[in-house]
Amino acid sequence: DTGVSQDPRHKITKRGQNVTFRCDPISEHNRLYWYRQTLGQGPEFLTYFQNEAQLEKSRLLSDRFSAERPKGSFSTLEIQRTEQGDSAMYLCASSSVGGANVLTFGAGSRLTVL
Amino acid sequence: KQEVTQIPAALSVPEGENLVLNCSFTDSAIYNLQWFRQDPGKGLTSLLLIQSSQREQTSGRLNASLDKSSGRSTLYIAASQPGDSATYLCAVRWEGTYKYIFGTGTRLKVLA
Secondary structure, three states, rough: OOOOEOOOOOOOOOOOOOOOOOOEEOOEEEEEEEEEEEEOOOOOOEEEEEEEEEEOOOOOOOOOOOEOOOOOOOEEEOOOOOOOHOOOOEEEEEEOOOOOOOEEOOOEEEEEOO | OOEEEEOOOOOEEOOOEEEEEEEEEEEOEEEEEEEEEEOOOOEEEEEEEEOOOOOOEEOOEEEEEEOOOOOEEEEEEEOOOHHHEEEEEEEEOOOOOOOEEEOOOOOEEEEO
16 A cells, blocks of 8 residues: 555646546545645645545535545545635545544645646 | 644754644644644654543654643654654644644754
């Protein structure tokens, strides 16, 4: 197992375009988190999945953001009609239910909106 | 409102010094607390996790303590090394929620 994988690592897009990020968690992990981090700040919570169920979602998420985890394995985060304020590092983390809930983070997907 | 605060924002120490990083949180009804390390441009690496029923956890030169009643956790780093230079983040999960709320981190630089 190579840990949590995120793709793409870097994405540059023009304002108004849609972007999608993918996260592949550690195979036996059924908990999956998405966070957003801007320079000099701590990660900001976006959403949480347990298996395929989205159990918690930040109120900061507007209707332009959506996340899915259709089979309880990989997850996608889509941002529609991107704005310059969406430029950030998007981080995915996974953990297992029943364990100590130690989060394992991926390397992140850096989004730049021009 | 549930918040996590880390002070200082930045710290520079000579190699070999023992140091303490601070994390404070509102609302003592926490589920657990984790300390992470983040290197520039990279993801986060979990260092220590403390359950709400525990007072401290140790891993090598790192020791994390938890005082729920005062809303504080400290990360103690013994005999610091230049390789310890990174940003250290504290994250808290409260009861009744799955999310972790992060502080803004302490940027540590250990000088050789």
